[in-house]
Amino acid sequence: MSLDLSQRRAKLSPMAIQAPNKALMTTTELEKFVTETFEDPAQVDEASLVRDGYSAKEIFASPGSRGYTFDDLICLPGAIDFGVDDVSLESRITRNIRIHSPFCSSPMDTVTEADMAVGMALQGGVGILHCHCEIEAQVAMVEHVKRFENGFIANPFCMRSDQPIQDLDTLSRDHGISGVPITEDGKIGSRLVGLVEGKLADFVEDRSQPLSSIMLSPSQVTTARHPCTLEEAHAALKSSKSNYLCVLDDEGKLKSLSTRIDLVKNRDFPNQCQDPSTQSLVVGAAIGSAPAEQERAQALVAAGVDIIVVDSRHGDTQEQVDMIQWLKATFPTLEVVGGNVATFSQARNLLEAGVDGLRVGMGVGSISTSQQVKAGGRAQLSAIYHSALLARKYDVPVIADGGIANTGCAIKALTMGASCVMMGSLLAGVEESPGEYYFQDGMRLKRYKGLTVQQVTADPMELGLISGVSGAVVDKGPMRRYVPFLNQSIRHGLQDMGIRSLRDLKSNLYDGTLRFELRSPAAQKEGRVHDLHMHQQRLFSDGK
Template sequence: MAFPFASAAMDTVTESKMAIAMALQGCIGVLHANCPPQEQVKLVQRVKGYENGFISNPAVMSPTCTVADLDDLKAERNISGVPITEDGSIGSKLVGLCTKRDLDLVDERHEPLSEHMTPVDDLILGREGCSLEEAQEIIKVSKKGYLPIVDAEGNLCALTTRTDLLKTRDFPHSTKDPLTGKLRVAAAVGAGPDDRDRIAMLVEAGVDVLVIDERNGDTTEQIDQVRHIKAKYPKVDVIGGNVVTRSQALALLDAGVDAVRVGMGAGSVSTTQQVRAVGRAQISAVYHVSKLARAYGVPVIADGGIMNTGCGIKALGMGASVLMMGSLLAGTEEAPGEYFYQQGMRLKHYHALTSVESQQNARARDAAMAAAKGTSGVSGVVVDRGSLHRFVPYMAQSVRHGFQDMGVKSLADLHAEVYEGTIRFEVRSPSAQKEGGVHDLHSYSRKLYA
């Protein structure tokens, strides 16, 4: 990850559109689990299929398929063209390519693709084993939109496109697998054994990180789940939590988690500390858990309480390696849900997964059980923040300036200087806090980014 930001696993924050945008911006999105496993798998597949470099399992059709069949496939997969092979499968002999340009002027949609496809002899092909850079150079020189990759016998092995080349240029910091070029994505799962089928399906779909999404991470169920995942899927990273004390984090660290989420009742829509009288000030929790996790070489994620860039910089300074954000991202265009207007303001709905609204959602898993447990969250609205592609660069630049003002070059340097005592925190009085904000003005406008 180029930037230490993650979107929260909430149904009003992260679905495939948000996860794709976060990955393109060099961050990562955590897909919520407030849906059936099959639907969550589809969200993972949309992210993994968005930017591929080499598409190892492209949509393929046979010459006997009709133009109407291709129209249906385009609508379903959001693609503009497909390779045509002898039997309509990957690994079969390539015979042509059918793109939008081939079919734009075709009126009869029931004609076979063989009558309209560009034959293989007229295509520019890449050879099996070529690198992504070599494939992109071929596309650049040939000015073609598609480059099928074939083996020595002419069988289709993979596909890469000009669109992927443009995405690589426009989003140089994107979070993706260096070998496949696919965007990285995380997904939330539960701690119980009944979630193991969901876990297996997500791993098969290609998920990179599993986040055990529980309010209290210090349970026997979660420890068993961590051990199960690490034993069965050692290549998949596991994030445990949530915790707020060293003793809570210790069992997770000993179980082998790859990261720990910190936060209990610190989120803007959480009422945990009011309803259950359990929680901790987020900055204290991050500091103490990070100090322990540092000895294990495990990063900490500050989950909740990130009200603005200043809060984020404080959390990073206290030892966090990643900021997980909910309300800050819920108002962006990429968040699920539609905008609505209220008193002249453009807004979006935002609610906690433990709120009544979320538990009554028809897609909610174990809705009856969740309702019986009671609620510890509220539902509200957030102001429109525009596109994530403008908001994340603003966040990243603010963090850079904060680091610059502290005189540190990187997050690792910041953590080292904090633990060495070179950088220290001071408690500010109410007067100092007032002095540090905007003051002594009749009025002012607050526009944080263009």
């Protein structure tokens, strides 16, 4: 028998011909293996015999390729020689912003407001604030996130000594501030005359009394001289056991503030996504693509937003290209995400316009009816793979947006070249999402919807096109427990593939080492819970 394997070996990937002990088979050994295993070795396709699955390129570049989504493919496992905690989830959401968790929250009015954005950043991801509100309201959300944690608070709230205690009550209620520096004119940059902590006013019945009656004197306030490094400030806070450190210049004027609570947050959330220059949490915000949205963008940038997402179900429009180019020309250091796109050509137009991140997915969200109503869109894994293939040449990360029903879907999106996964329904049920819980049929639920897109016309009597539905999602508890479960699921998924990091995942994707298999309907059924009369499913263990 002569199978001429030496000629075919060169066409196979490095993983194609392997013996059980992982050493590459010689041609002679392979011929012997085929002869001993099969009755008619001449009929055996050696490449199919000795290969595990297919590379993504082979699947999507095949002439007979169709649109593939999450249930159509399965990732094949690899050898494990490391622990799950050794898996790194560090990635990028935009060209210049790194994240420690490959997740971001969708800019929907039932998903992301200030609390969600804070929760995402503390867990290593990023929250994208929705724009279905007045500019002032969205700016206030950005300011809330940026003030939540800082290395140095460069523009802290200040008050005058003659202001009544009730003004402190208002500040505490509106902004969650429990203590403020007291300066001569109530502004940063003037001489420090004292400091008020909330506990000093707890039992004062007459709230009209001036702050001077309860404030600490300058000699009682922990201070440091400007300039002061963050390490020096933190050391001073630890040694003094004070809650606040006021940084003063040589004339005793307040330059910045550092707080003990930020030290505690750094300890409790070591992987949070921060601006390295200010230690404030990273936050993104959505805007529309219409020219009128330039005013919103300017206000958001002034408030300190890190990422602007130009939000549109169909991103390949001249209007969005113009907005992206204006943003990059007006704010050169601003990170801009464009989208949504689903094809190679759509992606190219936004990449050429200068985006720093690309949002991929059209008509695949759980509440979207776009494909039914407009017959447009694309299977999500196909969209991610082809868009990421091009975005890689521009060094632009891809954000997979839509269709993420579980962490298995998130892992598959990452295996197709996405750097980050945007979640809507998966996060809509957490405590930090907007809205109140309600009970129905014994289940604790939250409403979930996107503001349905309508074709706005000059004539209010014209019909609008609705391309989404409203629904409800089950309570998922607080972010501090839920997102770590998501992260750990991703780590386990990568470990099962024998991959140590998201960086390695991409390398394996493009060199063909990462292997996949297409699944029949029966295989898809087999991969789910099946053949039980009933079962109970829990998201994660609480240790009991």
